[in-house]
Amino acid sequence: MRQRGPDVSENQLEYPFQALLRERIPSVRFVHTGVENASARYYPDGPPRPCAVLCLDCIANRKKLELYTPIGEPIAIGRFLLFLAATGR
Numbered sequence: 001m002r003q004r005g006p007d008v009s010e011n012q013l014e015y016p017f018q019a020l021l022r023e024r025i026p027s028v029r030f031v032h033t034g035v036e037n038a039s040a041r042y043y044p045d046g047p048p049r050p051c052a053v054l055c056l057d058c059i060a061n062r063k064k065l066e067l068y069t070p071i072g073e074p075i076a077i078g079r080f081l082l083f084l085a086a087t088g089r
Contacts (some may be wrong), residue, residue, distance in 0.1 A: 013056055034067065051085040 021028055034055070034088035053071055058064040061080045068074070074081040
């Protein structure tokens with residue numbers, strides 16, 4: 001199962017994104033990424049490693065670029081950045 005991770009630390013507009021993606025891919029699963037508050041301790045195996053991350057309003061956020069570029073080079077969509085893992089990973 002491939003997981004997608006919205007990073008909503010800069011903008012909480014995640015539900016429309018999730019609804020649109022679920023319409024196209026009903027089996028998609030979401031995990032929150034970039035969590036830095038006390039709830040991060042609930043990740044049983046450390047931070048999730050999704051195959052894609054949509055980082056809302058992260059266009060100029062160096063910290064987020066460093067965090068997610070290992071997934072894949074970012075694609076800018078307005079002020080959002082989309083990080084996609086290479087196919088076959």
